[in-house]
Amino acid sequence: MFQVRIHGRGGQGVVTAAELLSIAAFLEGRHAQAFPTFGSERTGAPVVAFCRIDDRPIRVREPIARPDALIVQDATLLRAVNVFDGLGPDAYVLINTARDLRELGAAEALAALRPERVRTVPATALAREHLGRPVPNAVLLGGFAALTGVVSLDSVCAAIRQRFSGRVADGNVAAAERAHAYVSATMKEGVDA
Amino acid sequence: MPAQEIKFYQTGSLVVGNRLLDPERRTVQADMRRPNTLTSGHRACQGCGEALGARWVVDAAHRATGGRLVVVNATGCLEVFSTPYPETSWRVAWLHSLFGNAPAVASGVAAALKVKGRTDVRVVGQGGDGGTVDIGFACLSGMFERNDDVLFVCYDNQAYMNTGVQRSGATPPAARTATTQAVGPEPGNPFGQGKNTPLIAMAHEIPYVATATVADLRDLEYKVHRAMELRGARYLHVLVPCPLGWVTPSSDTIRVARLAKESGLFPVFEAEHGEITSVSKIRRKVPVEEYLRAQGRFAHLFGDPPRADVIAALQEVAARNIRRFGLLDEEG
């Protein structure tokens, strides 16, 4: 089972991200379970969503305490919330930011992880460019596909098209492809972006 | 007093053999084959205004719909005295659910009939003032607001009679009830409370709102027919004296209802979509005191000392109604 935890703020489509990821896995014939923590999600408040992916039916329903991968949609959370809670040393981390990883103030937590598994991607900028709105959720999934290979970019794009239509779908797909390329490139270079 | 159109039926008798009246203008009660939808054997008190009103209303609805009728009844006197298991007095399809939900249940029946393509079958919901004005009020308003195809009839005897005469939102000022006792400096139901449910119904702008009393049963019957010509939410508010709760002789029910209207305390009118379309004018105005004296629930106003102040306040209520609804012509 592969467990993903997504952190963001209310209004950034965190829950949708988990759902899209689950659809991507479903389209590949796998089992997937996505659900949010059910706090009062006012805009701007920290929000967490979860996605489990497995080849067998998923029966467990607790919040993901030990994620295999973390997606952080809003880097300001790094100083506010312990997003790294429960992360094992082999976990993947994808952070939405245009800044350098070292500037994020999470050096200690990141030091415990494998550097090639920690990536950043400027998903908000990509979203603004291709969508006209700073909604990075689907964009990040393109980067996630590149980083972990748990789902393919094609599946991510198919999930986007299932959920959205018209220009919104086109924009998200384009941005997700860009994010995928971006993360793939940084992985090839072996650079901590 | 100015001339007022007198309907011919008022001068003829209502018996079957009245050849002076067209068949359709005769009351259904004059027909040997009248439906008797509320048939004999029920357990109502002698002189019950509600039993009289309900029989006329449902019989009229039965004629207007060719018998294609379903009736939904709230908990209350009418339901209790008409269906003592294993007997029933109802000869129509009839459902009783709860005290506070008759309008909603009626809406449900109407929805079912609609979905089955049986809009030829009409729905009447009915209940007392308690079930309509108080505990059923939210459901009533919801039915109005959705414009569901239901005629809802409130038999208003101005208190919760079935449970022993407790005050409701329809209880008039100064009336004695078990929960507004005739003691203390302000005996009876306080002034400045209560709801005018017909006006509230009008505020919903539903297709038809009317008031009536059991003193003019032909008028009541006409209003049911009128309501059944229309579709959507309709409301009929009928004053039905209760000999027990009003403390009146059982033979006085119709007379007291007439006094309520002729004093101006109970305006009789029709409205469509929030606008008054007709008013039944006062024919021979009486002072409220004549109406109040007829009922033991107001006896404390005539005791020692008499409460002329309260009577005057009630007279003012009547005067306001007369002004507001145009119950008297100027010269009257």
Add this chain to the structure above:
Amino acid sequence: MLRQMEGSQAVAEAVALCRPEVICAYPISPQTHIVEGLSRLVKSGALAPCEYVNVESEFAAMSVAIGASAAGARAYTATSSQGLLYMTEAVYNAGGLGLPIVMTVANRALGAPINIWNDHSDAMSQRDAGWLQLYAEDNQEAVDLHIQAFRIAEELSLPVMVCMDGFVLTHAYERVDLPEQRQVDDFLPPFAPRQVLDPNDPVSIGAMVGPEAFTEVRYLAHRRHLRALEVIPRVAGEFADAFGRESGGLVRPYRLDDADTAIVAMGSVLGTLKDVVDERRGHGERVGVLGITAFRPFPFAEVRRALRGVRRVVVLERTLSVGVGGVVTDHVRAALDGAMRETSAANGAAPYLWTVIAGLGGRPITTASLHEMIDRAVTERLEPLTFLDLRRDLVEREAHRERAAERV
């Protein structure tokens, strides 16, 4: 057809497949997505003929359903928590009148204090209302139970509550297999009422029944309710034949055959329990799970049979009977009562029976806590009543504060 979708949407589509004729909708978290989904289906014409009534309260919702059902229409509504309490009078009324209404209860805690998250206290509050209660383990079962519910309700002429954990199931995206319309039509014939409001054949429904007949009427209701013990498994069997999967029924034993220790539970926690139990079995422990799918009528005989030979029974409850403890526990105790002599305990003692109150107000039930609970169960170190994951520091601080206030 396999779909990846939100539980609420899956239920909406499943209900639509059952061709409801009157749907009453009033919003309350966490069921609202269900009625929203149905609204879209009716408004677009996809679900027709159907009257969708936006009612003014839950009390009105159940009342409209009562009128509709009595007039011969297949009626449906959904609610949770406070809404279920608000319609309680009408819930009992529908139960007593024997109207085959189906209602989804997206289980949510009852206030005060107000809490919008999952537990079973809402449905538990209506356990005596004469409704059947079925609890879904996952969203697939939630879909399947609704289809079975209409069948069961109309066969028995009794209302059925389909319970699914609020948020945990309603808001979870997972894979479900939604049947085809044709399959559901074959399984669920049109509603043929036992009695109906018909101007051509008038009856009076809802008479006042006095002391001379009330007991008999209630006895007959009780007897009809017990017939569900036969109808529910039969319908589940027919469902399995028609749709090709096991779903519903009275109880669901998991690895109980040779178990020493059993955890009894209802609803979505069963999934987590099964993972935990698999892990324990991997270490050689003889632990099993008994899922209860039908809480009403309570399947005493099936529970007794399933727990035969078990020495330690933990009843994991998502509800609290204030001042008493568990609710399901007493049902299990009654089921075991007659079977005490049948246990294979060495000294012939009755099995241990412990209550663990968990998941109140949406607190997650974690595998870690369940492991700890089972550790204590297998070593017989559980208290008769435990509140799982109770924050002792918080309660002690409050108790201390109260004592200080009293002394002043």
